[in-house]
Amino acid sequence: MPAITFTIQKKLEGTLGRVGEIETKHGIIRTPAFVTVGTKATVKALNPEQVEAVGAQVVLSNTYHLYLQPGHERIEKAGGLGKFMNWKGPTMTDSGGFQVFSLGSAYGKGIGKLLKPSTEPILEAASPSGAIEDAKPKLVEIDHDGAMFRSHLDGSAHYFTPEKSIEIQHAIGADMIFAFDECTSPMEPFAYQRQALDRTHRWGKRSLEYHKSAMRGDKNIADEQALFGIVQGGRHEELRKESARATAAMTVDGTPEGGFDGYGIGGSFAKEDMETAVRWVNEILPEDKPRHLLGIGEPEDLFMAVENGCDLFDCTGPTRLGRTGTVFTRKGKLHLPNKQFRDDYAPLDPGCACYACANYTRAYVAHLFHGKEMLAGTLASIHNLYFIVKLVDDMRAAILEGTFNKMKEEFLKEYLK
């Protein structure tokens, strides 16, 4: 009995897109679905009832953060992530692979998950020695076996191997977990991407082997928790395709049952590289397993991802943007603290059915931001999550009804105007 089962209900004709369901031990996820990020076992500024009310189906937490604080043993003692945080639905954990990037090569350089178009020339020029000198001492040192993290909390050193990451994720106990990978900076030259990809593959295999052999009492953990392998390869077609093939073929016993339960697509991108990379990968990955595009969540990117065969996406955007004052609307994003909203008595997004829009005005939420009131971040997060979750739900419905292209066109026409 596998930890999850994935079934496809309908495909989006002429594309890689599909509608399906993932059945987990904690409920069914109707895909495509937006995965809410709750890094430290909490969706920031929201309680679980609010997360549920917003329509979220699944929450993703982070191995690195929970390992440092409060410690994965405590979560295990509490009965696992879901119980610990009072989230009754499905859960996921990321492996810490992204922190290899965000606390490593990206640390202190203002490099994010997505590169600005203006950095493209630098990227093209990336030299074998690396394009940008260290602005701050890195908190991560990578070697063959794993990665040494220096805690961003207290500077203490911690060593993650693939086995360690999976062991921690087993203790945390999410329904779906990720292999330990290296998310590389797009600023790294090809030779480095090559090297890092080999490492990600070795680490993936080790994650898989550890996972498949791990027991909890007399039960196979692999029957309770699903493991997703991660495809990397940066912007390079050769590496992306190789990674998709290698990850898809990984198995502990030569059978498909000995392989991953699903796949993650990782990487930090120049935005214009993302679509091709996703397509290269999803043309190769087995159709009958769920695919999670890691860390993506702007509306236009979600359309791209859905059409190109991704089933799950997580993103900090809705909650982080919300807490920092920006809200999604059908006519684009608004930064509420801006002067123009102080006297704007419309809902955040007129016509939106979320709790925040049903009960509060832009002027009020702007006032809360100016007053540094906690409710500001809560209301904006509720709205943003509702907006993004619903957008993906609408895509799903549109595929089922056969109106996806029309729906996409109509949305983007207003949104990108």
Added chain:
RNA sequence: GCGUCGGUCGUAUAGUGGCAAUUACACCUGGCUGUAAACUAGGCGCCUUCGGGCUACGGGGGUUCGAGUCCCUCCCGACGCA
């Protein structure tokens, strides 16, 4: 009336001869895509061909190459004594 202290960018402050002038808050504008993030960057006298120019530390006058800083005087405020 006398004495003391004080009047610096919206507010509160730093500054005791080289200053368009510190810091904080407020204000304005960016940024945020597997969360180092309820965060962060920049701006905040006027003009600019971005080199600089002009005007400014209560008002006026003076000393000085140079004054927010020193001197005189006036105005205003707080406190003390009458």
